[in-house]
Amino acid sequence: MxxxxxxxxxxxxxxxxxxxxxxxxxxxxxxxxxxxxxxxxxxxxxxxxxxxxxxxxxxxxxxxxxxxRPVCTGCGTRFTDTRWEAVQASDWGQKRDKHPKLCEDCKAKAIQTKRDEAAAAKKKQKEEAAEAERKAKRPFARFRT
Missing domain, CATH: 1.20.5 (Single alpha-helices involved in coiled-coils or other helix-helix interfaces)
Incomplete structure (x- = not known):
């Protein structure tokens, strides 16, 4: 053995x-x-x-x-992981975020506010142009200053 x-x-x-x-x-x-x-x-x-x-x-x-972790300047909440990654520029060809210091909600509000302001400015410009055109069509408008 x-x-x-x-x-x-x-x-x-x-x-x-x-x-x-x-x-x-x-x-x-x-x-x-x-x-x-x-x-x-x-x-x-x-x-x-x-x-x-x-x-x-x-x-x-x-x-x-x-x-x-960054903090939103609008409301003070901390960024989510996806928002934090989106804000960080990682490539030269990548478009930069227009609002890198805002969270998703505040960014959406800022974009909407900007759109509303642009629409209001466009509306005001159209109204001013219509008013100027209406004044120009009045009789003897060229004599008024």
Whole structure:
């Protein structure tokens, strides 16, 4: 049996134990078992410490990221991730955002306000042109100043 399995094989049998064992297990070494248990405990403690450190670093990184997150100048809310990415210019050919300091809602309101102002200015210009044309068509308008 020793020739079949070699000295590292499970070929040793001890009374009070079931089945065959390797030489190291058959002889038994309580100091070795204690040392291995201590090493396992130390490795588990180091792994837990490493995991806690990684968690702390991840939380710190997230806090730093949130501190860098822009705030809307209109309403004071923090930008969403999609809005933050849209505002950041990442390519030379990419069009720049007209309102990089406003959130989506405030940007929509600003665009609508600008459109309303342009429409009002156009309407006023048309009214002024119509008034000037009406005044020009009145009799003796050229003599009035």
């Amino acid at each position: 020793l020739r079949e399995h070699g000295p590292d094989g499970a070929v040793f049998h001890r009374f009070g134990r079931s089945g065959f064992q390797t030489l190291v297990d058959a002889i038994g070494n309580p100091r070795r078992d204690t040392a291995l248990a201590r090493l396992r405990k130390e490795e588990a403690a180091k792994a837990a410490e490493y995991k806690a450190e990684q968690q702390r670093l991840a939380e710190e990184k997230e806090r730093e990221r949130e501190a860098r």
